[in-house]
Amino acid sequence: MRKIPITAASLGIALLLTSSQGALAAGNTTTKTTTKTPVKQTKTVVHTLANLSPIKITAKSTVQLTDVNILTLDEESILTYTLVIKNGDSKTLDLLDYWSKVKTASGTTYSTSLMAKDKDKKKLSAGSSTTLTYVAKVGKNVKVSDLVFQIIKWDFSQAGYESLKGQFKIPATYLTSTPSDQSKTLKVFDTPIKAKVSQVASFVSGDYNYVNVSLDMTNIGYKIFEDPKVKFVIKTASGASYPMSADTTSVDYKIQPQDTKSLNLMTSIPKSINLSKMELQLVQDDETTKLSLPIATLQLPGASNKSLAIEPNIEKFIPVGSGKIAVSFTGATILQSFDEHNLSMRLNLRNTSGSTVTIPKYQFELQTSDGYRLPISTQATENLTLQPLEERVLNLSVTIPANVSSVKPQLFMNLPSVADSKDTFSYPVGIFAIPEVQPVQNMIGQKQFVQTTNGIVGFTLESIQRLPWSDGDLVSAKINIRNTGFKTIILPELTGLLKIDSAKLTADSKLISTQSTGLLGANTSTDVYVVSKVPGSLDFSQLQIALLEKVGEGTSEWVQFINAGSLPKLPTIAQGEAYTIETPGHREELKAVRSFVYSGTSSDLIYTELEAKNLEDHQIDLSQFAGAFQGSGGKTYKATVSQVDTSTAPDEKSIIALWAKIPKSITTSDLKLVVGEGITDNKLTPVKGESTGYVNAAALELSVIQPQVKSTLADLEVFPFTLSVKNVRAKLSGSTSVNVTFDYNMKRNMDYTIGEFTHKYLFEVVDSTGRSFEKEFSPETDIKVTNGGSASFSFDDSIFDGRKAGSLQLNVYDVFQGQKIKLGSQGFYYTSVGLE
Helix, strand or coil: CCCCCCCCCCCECCEEECCCCCCCCCCCCCCCCCCCCCCCCCCCCCCCHHHCCCEECCCCCEEEEEEEEEEECCCCEEEEEEEEEECCCCCCEEHHHEEEEEEECCCCEECEEECHHHCCCCEECCCCEEEEEEEEEECCCCCHHHEEEEEEEECCCCHHHEEEEEEEECCCCCCCCECCCCCEEEEECCEEEEEEEEEEEEEEECCEEEEEEEEEEEECCCCCEECCCCEEEEECCCCCEEECEECHHHCCCEECCCCEEEEEEEEEEECCCCCCCCEEEEEEECCCCCCEEEEEEEECCCCCECCCCECCCCCEEEEECCEEEEEEEEEEEEEECCCEEEEEEEEEEEECCCCCEECCCCEEEEECCCCCEEEECCCCCCCCEECCCCEEEEEEEEEEECCCCCCCCEEEEECCCCCCCCCCCCCEEEEEECCCCCCCCECCCCEEEEEECCEEEEEEEEEEEEEEECCEEEEEEEEEEEECCCCCEECCCEEEEEEECCEECCCCCEEEECCCCCEECCCCEEEEEEEEEECCCCCCCEEEEEEEEEECCEEEEEEEEEEECCCCCCCEECCCCCEEECCCCCCEEEEEEEEEEEECCCEEEEEEEEEEEECCCCCECCCCEEEEEECCCCCEEECEEECCCCCECCCCEEEEEEEEEEECCCCCCCCEEEEEEEEECCEECCCCCCCCEEEEEEEEECCECCCCCECCCCCEEECCEEEEEEEEEEEECCCCEEEEEEEEEEEECCCEEECCCCCEEEEEEEECCCCEEEEEECECCCECCEEEEEEEEEEECHHHCCCCCCEEEEEEEEEECCEEEEEEEEEEEEEECCCC
16 A cells, blocks of 8 residues: 655644634533424534533632544554643642543553643643643554543542542544534644635545645734644544645745635545545644644545546646746647557646746646556746746647557646655646547537637537427537636627538528527527438438538638437436426426327327426526427327417416327327427527427426316316306296306416417207207406306207206316317206296
8 A cells, every 4th residue: 555655844843722613522521412302404413522511620720621632553543632721719720730641441541741832831820721732652443432531639648649530531422523614723833723624625546546635724813824844644434544745835834914824735545445534633743752643633524536627728726936827728639540649738828927937847647547647758847937927838748558548538737846755646736637539429518629819619519309390300419609718708600510421411501599699708608509400211320510600701610529320319308307498598497287188080189288487587588499299109290389478587487388180099198298499590489489490309208197077067177277167057948049057166377377378168068869059168258267257158959949848968178279178067957937
């Protein structure tokens, strides 16, 4: 196992622990804990040494246990613990009368001694306090919970000359290190310093996890604080310790009063070691004991392996002396041969400070995805200086053996080795992701970058979709364009081109833009779609997508993407789940809520209602949607769409209706609705516009369920309306005329907005003779949203001439596009005029 030695010099310093915020401990007295019944969730009770009752050594003077630290070594462990003594009496307290011992619960006693900084503390004035830090060598596997910390007073009248004033015992459930979200206050050279871990990150390199810790040191005193040469060690959950190295900016530093300095620390830990529950220990060399003593232990937040690599064309700011440079990876090319690959890379350096900086002789290496680290020879940084705001491009090259992966390598920019350093690894000040530069077959999700006169622009092929349409299929490629710079840029006039098996679809290709202007703000992005129609029966093996800039009468290619083989399947959204559309400025959520089949004479009508929700924080016009119903056999049926044509407020919901005629023989149990944002010409379809295609689609699974026919006429739903019919009266006039009147209640669900509503309630009277008579009622026109409404209709037929009585069946239907679904049915009797 390779360990990284500590680079900080070992100097004797006086570190005085003045507080231990968040340290967990327990004592010989019972800590009273108030348990509150949580209202919504249970909050973990954190026990700290502040909960511990101090031990009285006189009537008014006390001793408090404040800090406990254990540094595990190969043969033993080093224990330090701190006692705070408060003299509450009116006379001086003789500290020589007191001592502290450490024992195990089983009775083993360990020898204790004071740290050098506390050796001369003999008297404590009235009304003051001080700290004493004790050191002991304990067993390697001893835990804090195994120990008892005793407070002794020398008493020559007692057997053994000792009087036990009290003792502290820390339960195993207690934590003695400082929690990761809290700071630790240290007093160094009489200057109080707050230490807090601000960040922990790790990355894999070869057989090791490289763990980086950022430690913020704040000078809360009133004089300058200079580097005390404290050692730093990571302690893992297994107890193993790994010394940390500081980068060159984290040694020989100075911190002004009330200022903060971030120390960058790193170590390598074998990949087999679990990185959870790690702790950072501050270690001091003690003159008296000649030992390296732990004087503070800080919990580290969980470190998970993740890439620390900076994306191409994103600047990494690196301190250089009193200045700073911005470094970015700007491009790469690769030449391939049978036995090796020659990779050339470009790195941009920019001086962001107000004075000239001298660039260190950085060491570069390429780390491959399979763990090889290849050194890069360069003289580019020899005697290199940069004037304020000056930029310089470094050209770096390396040879990659053919049996080593050239896919997604990373460029390490390391600090030059310190003279006489014992470190066995270089400290990276920058790790840069190298975009895929070898020829590939499928580029969905990959990024490319182009340097333009307006700045660097990034391109990502987000998706490719083949969508059913009325006269064939649509092939749609979604490309995200991101401005990676720090100022607004103007995109040039672009066109799109699709090639199918090298056949250019020049006339049919369209570039759809999701925004109306060419302005692109700093660090923002926009989406464009390259769309073309293809025959529905066409099979092809390769698709090329190109974005071209219009230059005069011609075009210049900006970027090209390739996809070989089958196109990705459309994202499938399960029934009841929501499909989120992330189009900037039109973020919406779609969900299929109801699907029915309206039965016709020669064909049926499949009907689906979608719930659309505005996810933006401002009012928007909803996208105009388009799509098609698709069966499991691949047959598709273009959908007609009806939706709201007014703006919707944030979080407002609306209902979108889609329908299509289908054969009566089709199975509806596995139907899906392919739906996306409509397009017209070179933009998204405007409100009330007619879509000529669609993009950004998903396949929504449908649950086609016919409404149950009710045996009464109550709560007949044609969303968003619900109708209840009562007090039905069918009057026979003695001639051929029948008058039907009824009372009703109708309500509307106001949680949703709707577009043009063409559903109607159909009332059907079926006479006992089998003859039927119909009347349609339009919601909010013929029948109102009200309680206690009344309506009527009449019809004539010779079968009623002279009739005085009889029975009828009243059926109510939902009628849509000339086809209907029965909602309810109930029987009634005729009444005769004059016999009421």
